[in-house]
Amino acid sequence: MPFVNIHITRDGVSKEQKQQLISGVTRLLEEVLQKSPALTHIIITETDTDNWGVGGEQVTEMRKRK
Template identity: 50%
Template sequence: MPYVNIKVTQEGGPNGTGPSSEEKAQLIAGVTQLLQDVLGKNPATTFVVIDEVPLDNWGMQGQQVTQIRAKQS
């Protein structure tokens, strides 16, 4: 029973949006197919969860992504 957790940032600031519903459906279908193709996993028992993380809650290089992007503007 595979469980895959995909984390993506919400774009456009604290009230921004992440991937569209169509993009999420493509991610879920693609990951499920990949697990079936590579590992022979049954799609009926494959779980894919997508978490959307606000940019203030995502950090890299010791900073929040909002800070990094503000410097790039």
């Protein structure tokens, strides 16, 4: 029973894009590892950019500079 947790920042990812992630990862596990889609669990966790850091800095601040 595969269990996949995808962490992304909460910044405008659409419902349709999330569905594409769920179906795509499920299909990949079926193709590569022969895992049953009926037993494959995908969880998408969204995190505010204030709560995500890279290189010692909040993603919010990094994106402000771009």
